[in-house]
Amino acid sequence: MNKAITDGLVLSPPAFGADLGIWSRQDGRPGSDSYASAGTAVYVPADQDFGGCLEMLKTEATQPLRWMGETPILPGCYLRVTVRVKAMSGNLPTVRVAATPVAPNGTVAPGLATQGAAVALSAYGRVETVTAIIGTGNRGGVDLQWSDAVSHAHVGLDLGGATGGIVRIEDIAVEDVTGAFLRDMMDWVDVRDFGARGDGVADDTAAFLAADAAADGRSVLVSKGHYRLTDHVTFTAPVRFEGTVEMPVAKRLSLTENFELSTYIVAFGNEEEGFKKAIQALFNFTDHDTLDMNGRRVELTAPLDVQAAVYDKTTYANQRKIRNGQIQIVDGPAFDTEIVTQSCNFDASDPVRLTGVTNVASIPVGSLVEGPVGVGREVYVSGRNIAGQTLLLSQPLWGAPGQQTYTFSRFKYALDFSGFANLQRFTLQDIELLLADKASGILLPSNGLIFHVKDCFFTGPRDRGLTSHATGCQGMLIDRCQFLSTEGTADVQDRHTIGFNVNKNDTKIRNNRAVKFRHFAVVSGSGHIITGNHFFQGDTNTLGQRTAGMVLAEAQSKSVFMSNYVDNCYIEWTNEHDGDPAFQSELSFGGLQIVGNIIFSSNVPSSFAPIHIKPHGPGHFLNGVTITGNNFKTIKGQALERVDYVDDTHAPLDVTRFVDVNVHSNTFQAVSKQFQNPITLPVVENTAQETWEADLGDYLPFGGQARVVTAVAAEGRIKTASNATLWTMPYAFAGFGTAGQAVRLTWSEAAKGKVFVTARCDAPT
Structure with missing residues (x-):
């Protein structure tokens, strides 16, 4: 900083000349006596040391010279x-x-130092240099420390000591030396002061490191320019970028004191590059576990390969988080889905592998697998062996032929974590993915634990909101997210987007909202807690079709589905990810609790049922199911025949083996046949009969049989044909009728009256 240069201020007195009227013999203020007529000073035009100079005769004990x-x-x-x-x-x-400090009103500012240190002249003809620094700050090196009450000064010198001597004085110089105090005055250091060139050619790494080392509690300024860095740079001081930097992909910039996205974007001069470099630093110990996006929107022109950005790690287990921003897709070919059609071999003894894949190198990991026969929903390529021409699948195939043609579709995701072999405890929070039907949202790592997505928006995914192509979804948490499809105007059956899928166990899916996908979720594995979600999938068609909102693709689900709002879609429970879907000796359909949900539909046909079970092989049965406290309601269309349905496209349920089925305390609006287990209903005979029968088919869940009668209680008197009281009770049989859904009571003699019969579709084992 130099005010004479930057602001054009006149600081120095003019050179001495023949006119001595501007040089005061007193304090320099207007009206003081000058040397013009004193007779003790004269201008010397050609001194051998000074050129033009002033020659003075000392006549006073302290003789002042001040510029007026x-x-x-x-x-x-x-x-x-x-x-x-x-x-x-x-x-x-x-x-x-010496100098006179003058206040704005023209008076001398009182109480301030007006002289610097005196220097004694020691020999004739020897030039002595005398200096003093004037400033308003109380800082080391300042000789005349003044206050801000001073507006200007009359500068000059004092001659002291004995009188009678003659001296010559060179022109007095006043210069701005604020730069000498800049290091202490300013709260930053500039990398250019440590040798940084900023020309994009020179290696400025050492200068950056030196500036950080010298900051000593201050911040670092990267002033204007383009700086090339060839190695890792870590700033332990806060840093501010006016210029930009470039670094190799393998080198990182770590900002330990102001680690947030805005700084990285400014530093690299590009949103995408800044985002990548900030992510790289996040995974490399910047003393921060969170990358704050500062509410900024980052436009992506290509999928962001997170592992490639991190570069030096394929596994990571420390907690890390990205939060508070938007990611917007810029449409372009980089987001086009890669589609490969390939004939492959399949062996049912190894149901997660396809072999004989001659074009295997062209099939990316993370591709969706589809085929004519035996491929469940949301099966992905989880790995490949190019030399062995094999593909590893995220879920088993079932019943596929030895050879058939498959279609492999590799969707492109805004954030692609698939390059991580293992990633644990990673969180995305308060992120809005503005996908606009141009890209999918998030592809999870191959393996991992506790991937957490909370308070995020998946707005308009092209194909998928979030995909697990392997086991990176183990223990995944999805909390308070919005899944917003662009397919709202499409008929339900024409939609193809899916909110998310799960392959492994123990996820927590809580308090999310999903709008008009084909499926909100396809969930394999077990041990899930699915609660507080609202997902709806209707359209404007009269008596329109509906698809599954929640697909549970594991027979032994061991899951809780509670307090959700299921709107114009159904819960579908399958075993489509079982490589051998016929019942063997494993646990069958069980371990599922559907409790306290609002299950609503509108403008649907009577055949619509909100709960489907779809076995993919024979021999399966219900083995531990609880459906209680739910509210089933439909409006506008037709009343529902019933709410439970068994899709026997591949196989029926074995209704003779139901165990521990609890269906009760549900409420129904516009549902004709309301399922319960156990079911208690009245049986009335007005004409004396020895055997009474009751068909329970309208009540027993999922086509179950009446397998056991647990109670018979008379209401009022049971009478004989002659109206005498019959004091004996009947014995009961269950499982009568063609479907085994009727019960029979046999009396000791013909009887009439009313009893309540309680029966169950399951029996103690």
Whole structure:
């Protein structure tokens, strides 16, 4: 900083000349006596040391010389007054810089130092340099420390000591030396002061590191320019970028004191590159576990391969988080789905592998697998062996032929974590993915634990909101997210987008909202807690079709589905990810609790059922199911025949083996046949009969049989044909009728009256 340069201020007095009227013999203020008529000073035009100079005879004990012009005094500005003097004859005086501090009203500012240190002239003809620094700050090196009450000064010198000597004085110089105090005055250091060139060619790494080391509690300024860095750079001081940097992919910039996305974007001059470099630093110990996007929107022109951005790690288990921003897709070919059609071999003894894949190198990991026969929903390529021409699948195939043609579709995701072999405890929070039907949202790592997505928006995914192509979904948490499809105007059966899928166990899916996907979720594995979600999938068609909102693709689900709002879609429970879907000796359909949900539909046909079970092989049965406290309601269309349905496209349920089925305390609006287990209903005979029968088919869940009668209780008197009271009770049989859904009561003689019969579709084992 130099005010003479930057602001054009006049600081120094003019050169000495024939007119001595501007040089005061007193304090320099207007009206003071000048040297013009004193007879003790004369201008010398050609001194051998000074050129033009002033020659003075010392006649007073302290003889002042002041410029009557004004040198401005500015807060934060430091001025050095320099005087060069030599003795010519007579007594040798002392010399000191002196200045008069003047307030804005023209008076002398009181109580301030007005003289610098005195220097004694020691020999004739020897040039002595005398200096003093004037400034408003109380700082080391300042000789005349003034306050901000001073507006200007009259600078000059004082001659002290014995009188009678003659001296010559060179032109007095005043210069701005604020730069000498800049390091201490400013709270930053500039990388250019440590050798950084900023020309995009020179390696500025060492200068950056040196500036950080010298900051010592201050911040670092990367001033304007383009800086090439060839190695890792870590700033332990706060850093501010006016210029930009470039670094190799393998090198990282770590900002430990102001680690947030905005700084990285400014540093690299590009949103995508800044985002990648910030992610790289996040995974490399910047003393921060969170990358704050500062509410910024980052536009992606290509999928962001997170592992490639991190570069040096394929596994990571420390907690890390990205939060608080938007990611917007810029449409382009980089987001086009890769589609490969390939004939493959399949062996049912190894149901997660396809072999004989001649074009295997062209099939990317993470591709969706589809085929004519035996491929469940949301099966992905989880790995490949190019030399062995094999593909590893995320889920088993079932019933596929030895050879058939498959279609492999590799969707492109805004954030692609698939390059990580294992990633644990990673969180995305308060992120809005503005996908606009141009890209899918998130592809999970191959393996991992506790991937957490919370308070995020998946807005308009092209194909998928979030995909697990392997086991990276183990223990996944999805909390308070919005899944917003672009297919709202499409008929339900024409939609193809899916909110998310799960392959492994123990996920927590809580308090999310999903709008008009084909499926909100396809969930394999077990041990899930699915609660507080609202997903709806209807359209405007009269008595329109509906698809599954929640697909549970594991027979032994061991899951809780509770307090959700299921709107115009159904819950589908399958075993489509079982490589051998016929019941063997494993646990069958069980371990599922559907409790306390609002299950609503509108404008649907009577055949619509909100709960489907779809076995993919024979021999399966219900083995531990609880459906209680739910509200089933339909409006506008037709009343539902019933809410439970068994899709026997591949196989029926074995209704003779139901165990521990609890269906009760549900409420129904516009449902004709309301399922319960156990079911208690009245049986009335007005004409005396020895055997009474009751068909429970309208009540027993999922086509179950009446397998056991647990109670028979008479209401009022049971009478014989002659109206005498019958005091004996009947014995009961269950499982009558063609479907085994009727019960029979046999009395000791013909009887009439009313009893309540309680029966179950399951029996103790």
